[in-house]
Amino acid sequence: MTINIQHRDPNQIMKLSRLGCFHQSKLSFLRSFIREFKDWEFKNEIFDLDKEGYGTAVYSVSNKERTYSLVCFANKLDDAERSDRVIATKWDAAFVIHDGLPSKDDIERLRENVPKQEVGRCSFKELALSRANRSVRVFNHVIDSLSNGIQPNKKLLTEVGYLYRTTAVYGSGKFGLADRYRIKDRPEINGPFRIEMMLVYLVRQFTFDQVNHIAHKKSPNQSVKLDLELSRQLGIGNSTGLGMAPFIINHPALLHQWIYAREEALKQIREIKNVSNDDFEMFKKLLELSKKNVNNWNTNSEFQNIKIAQLKEDIQKFEENYLCNMKVDKEYFWDELYKWVEENLTHEGVEYIVSLMMEPYDNIISLLVPQMSSDEDKYFDIPANRTTDELKSSIEKSYPNIIEMDFSIDKSNENFWYISKNKEEPRLASRFEEPGAELEQPLAIARDIKELHDRLSSYNNEKLSKFLQENTDLRHIVRRCYIVEKLPYAEIQDNSIGSELMPIDMLRLKLSFFGAQKFDPRSDKWLRICMYQGAPLMHEINKSNDTWIYN
Amino acid sequence: MQSSSEINTVSKRAARAAGYSWGIAEEVGKCISSIEMFGIRGVENLNNYFKTIKDIKPEGPKQIEENNKLNDKSLCPIYTGLKLIDDYKSVDKIKTLKFIKLDYPLLLLPFINKLSYLIGKRIQVTIDEINAECNLNTCILADHKIKSLIIKKANTVIITILENEDNFSSKTWNELYEISTETFVEETEQSKQTGAGAGLQDND
Numbered sequence: 001m002t003i004n005i006q007h008r009d010p011n012q013i014m015k016l017s018r019l020g021c022f023h024q025s026k027l028s029f030l031r032s033f034i035r036e037f038k039d040w041e042f043k044n045e046i047f048d049l050d051k052e053g054y055g056t057a058v059y060s061v062s063n064k065e066r067t068y069s070l071v072c073f074a075n076k077l078d079d080a081e082r083s084d085r086v087i088a089t090k091w092d093a094a095f096v097i098h099d100g101l102p103s104k105d106d107i108e109r110l111r112e113n114v115p116k117q118e119v120g121r122c123s124f125k126e127l128a129l130s131r132a133n134r135s136v137r138v139f140n141h142v143i144d145s146l147s148n149g150i151q152p153n154k155k156l157l158t159e160v161g162y163l164y165r166t167t168a169v170y171g172s173g174k175f176g177l178a179d180r181y182r183i184k185d186r187p188e189i190n191g192p193f194r195i196e197m198m199l200v201y202l203v204r205q206f207t208f209d210q211v212n213h214i215a216h217k218k219s220p221n222q223s224v225k226l227d228l229e230l231s232r233q234l235g236i237g238n239s240t241g242l243g244m245a246p247f248i249i250n251h252p253a254l255l256h257q258w259i260y261a262r263e264e265a266l267k268q269i270r271e272i273k274n275v276s277n278d279d280f281e282m283f284k285k286l287l288e289l290s291k292k293n294v295n296n297w298n299t300n301s302e303f304q305n306i307k308i309a310q311l312k313e314d315i316q317k318f319e320e321n322y323l324c325n326m327k328v329d330k331e332y333f334w335d336e337l338y339k340w341v342e343e344n345l346t347h348e349g350v351e352y353i354v355s356l357m358m359e360p361y362d363n364i365i366s367l368l369v370p371q372m373s374s375d376e377d378k379y380f381d382i383p384a385n386r387t388t389d390e391l392k393s394s395i396e397k398s399y400p401n402i403i404e405m406d407f408s409i410d411k412s413n414e415n416f417w418y419i420s421k422n423k424e425e426p427r428l429a430s431r432f433e434e435p436g437a438e439l440e441q442p443l444a445i446a447r448d449i450k451e452l453h454d455r456l457s458s459y460n461n462e463k464l465s466k467f468l469q470e471n472t473d474l475r476h477i478v479r480r481c482y483i484v485e486k487l488p489y490a491e492i493q494d495n496s497i498g499s500e501l502m503p504i505d506m507l508r509l510k511l512s513f514f515g516a517q518k519f520d521p522r523s524d525k526w527l528r529i530c531m532y533q534g535a536p537l538m539h540e541i542n543k544s545n546d547t548w549i550y551n
Numbered sequence: 552m553q554s555s556s557e558i559n560t561v562s563k564r565a566a567r568a569a570g571y572s573w574g575i576a577e578e579v580g581k582c583i584s585s586i587e588m589f590g591i592r593g594v595e596n597l598n599n600y601f602k603t604i605k606d607i608k609p610e611g612p613k614q615i616e617e618n619n620k621l622n623d624k625s626l627c628p629i630y631t632g633l634k635l636i637d638d639y640k641s642v643d644k645i646k647t648l649k650f651i652k653l654d655y656p657l658l659l660l661p662f663i664n665k666l667s668y669l670i671g672k673r674i675q676v677t678i679d680e681i682n683a684e685c686n687l688n689t690c691i692l693a694d695h696k697i698k699s700l701i702i703k704k705a706n707t708v709i710i711t712i713l714e715n716e717d718n719f720s721s722k723t724w725n726e727l728y729e730i731s732t733e734t735f736v737e738e739t740e741q742s743k744q745t746g747a748g749a750g751l752q753d754n755d
Binding site: 123124173174175176177178179180181377380381382384385419441442465468469472473474475476477478479 | 552553554555557571572573574575577578581613636637638640669
């Protein structure tokens with residue numbers, strides 16, 4: 001007997017309260033980056049820093065056919081000027097990924113532009129741009145310790161988790177960078193955000209080389225290098241604000257591909273008839289190891305602390321009430337386990353276990369990762385020859401909860417999304433208290449779907465082209481309906497402007513696919529995370545094990 | 552140099568600011584970045600067009616017909632372009648369409664290119680004295696001078712749907728085919744028996 005497991009219902013999974021409980025997994029982009037590039041050659045090409053660590057460095061990543069380079073510019077920054085906010089104009093270091101090895105002229109051109117970030121210009125030869133600030137708490141302590149010949153305080157390093165924090169990573173055509181279409185056919189970047197993941201990974205190596213260099217210059221005879229095991233336990237921090245939230249609404253086809261990959265992996269795993277003991281043992285071992293990450297998850301956010309407590313409780317409940325009695329001799333073991341988890345744990349626990357269930361299955365995940373990119377243009381055209389009745393039925397099928405929402409009340413319309421004039425970044429504001437609602441971005445999907453559904457009721461099976469001509473203000477939302485018809489996980493099935501909106505749920509969704517850990521909300525609109533903590537170092541990447549994230 | 556993505560984003564936002572809905576602005580962004588890739592001055596034409604419509608409400612045709620015009624003003628290339636792609640089935644039936652007085656006609660080209668893709672046929676476009684041909688959204692063929700032009704208004708734009716026909720005579724085709732057969736191996740009795748998968752008779 002075989003069983004046919006259905007994908008989980010988009011109307012349950014695509015709720016923000018559920019998406020905001022997603023965790024990193026084997027599908028995450030920083031893990032797939034390491035798997036893809038582990039056999040490439042990583043090299044430090046230029047390391048021209050002064051005794052205080054300011055100057056230029058270049059790292060290359062090559063195989064026989066291609067080279068990518070990270071160009072780093074480290075500059076002096078007064079403490080008073082250091083800010084993670086997007087409105088900052090100076091940073092401790094600025095970075096760019098160059099396509100190939102940069103010439104001297106390239107480096108000079110980049111030196112003029114990269115430290116300026118948004119107000120500088122890159123060219124089609126550059127693929128990603130970023131900047132980062134030192135963690136004041138850790139950086140000086142590490143330099144002082146190493147220059148005195150001792151290793152820094154492990155507890156402090158574990159608590160913070162990084163030496164530098166990036167405050168933005170830009171790609172795909174921003175500020176003159178190469179458009180995605182120029183490089184999309186390269187097999188090594190056939191996965192989302194590969195270049196951005198490469199940038200962050202190489203920046204991490206730069207931070208280690210920089211502290212070792214400064215400590216050595218400060219005390220050439222006494223200094224020691226940062227211990228390799230301590231280095232491995234450091235990642236790169238990231239401060240992320242609202243800029244990420246509209247991305248997942250503005251890229252519906254891409255969002256679908258990410259969620260679909262996760263749902264398809266879960267489906268295939270639940271359909272495994274005979275689970276091997278080795279696979280189950282691996283699951284149990286990684287569950288045990290992963291508890292270290294949960295226990296080291298520190299935040300002052302009450303919102304997040306409640307979720308962490310839920311997760312800890314869920315893991316304990318799972319181990320004590322279910323796992324301890326389980327053997328894999330039952331057919332469809334994973335399916336039964338999943339059903340128990342869904343019935344007995346909170347969303348935090350369910351999604352945590354779903355991520356862990358993927359770990360033993362390279363064969364399933366390796367086929368799904370290349371499908372996690374998408375060409376939004378393929379879904380752009382509206383089939384205007386269809387009818388209004390067809391569209392109405394399609395909405396009723398795709399958005400059953402949204403069309404029941406009541407947008408006549410203020411709290412359903414509490415917020416609006418806009419783009420700030422000074423930094424051209426997305427912001428969220430109260431519609432009833434702040435100016436600018438007339439310049440609202442088209443991100444109120446649920447409200448507009450509801451409006452579209454209402455207006456379609458007055459049409460009697462007419463051509464959609466007629467409807468579009470008479471309702472030009474709803475053209476953007478008609479387009480989305482046809483995308484969701486084909487791609488059911490393309491839409492967040494929630495109100496993105498209601499009073500109960502938690503924008504950090506949207507950030508966590510995206511960052512979990514990046515592979516981020518230690519979500520640390522600083523408000524409901526921005527958070528800090530850590531990437532690559534536990535990852536292999538540059539010189540050992542080719543020997544790395546894919547489960548490094550649990551080390 | 553501005554990237555294609557920047558051209559798309561800025562054109563989209565500018566279209567919204569010029570009074571078009573977000574859904575239409577999205578189409579404008581795609582169209583302008585696409586004709587810029589063909590080397591046609593989409594950004595210049597769009598910028599100039601938006602300056603001219605500050606105080607007027609742009610309009611397109613209500614229906615697509617053989618002859619299309621507005622009584623009291625010129626046609627908007629954006630609304631006209633959208634109407635063409637939304638009604639592409641009707642356009643394919645009409646075959647030849649004329650538009651009288653159309654503002655900034657080069658802005659119509661990316662829509663016609665998209666139309667060509669939707670219909671699956673090449674489309675010839677005549678903008679007064681200038682000829683262009685749109686080919687299934689993959690290229691636009693035109694006089695080289697089109698790349699430097701900013702055209703404020705066309706008196707007449709004619710678009711003609713070209714039927715899918717060969718561009719060459721059957722005689723030429725046969726000659727070329729004969730040459731191509733020189734890559735084939737002559738058949739023998741043995742190759743008939745053993746060289747292919749199925750039997751000589753498969754009446755089972």
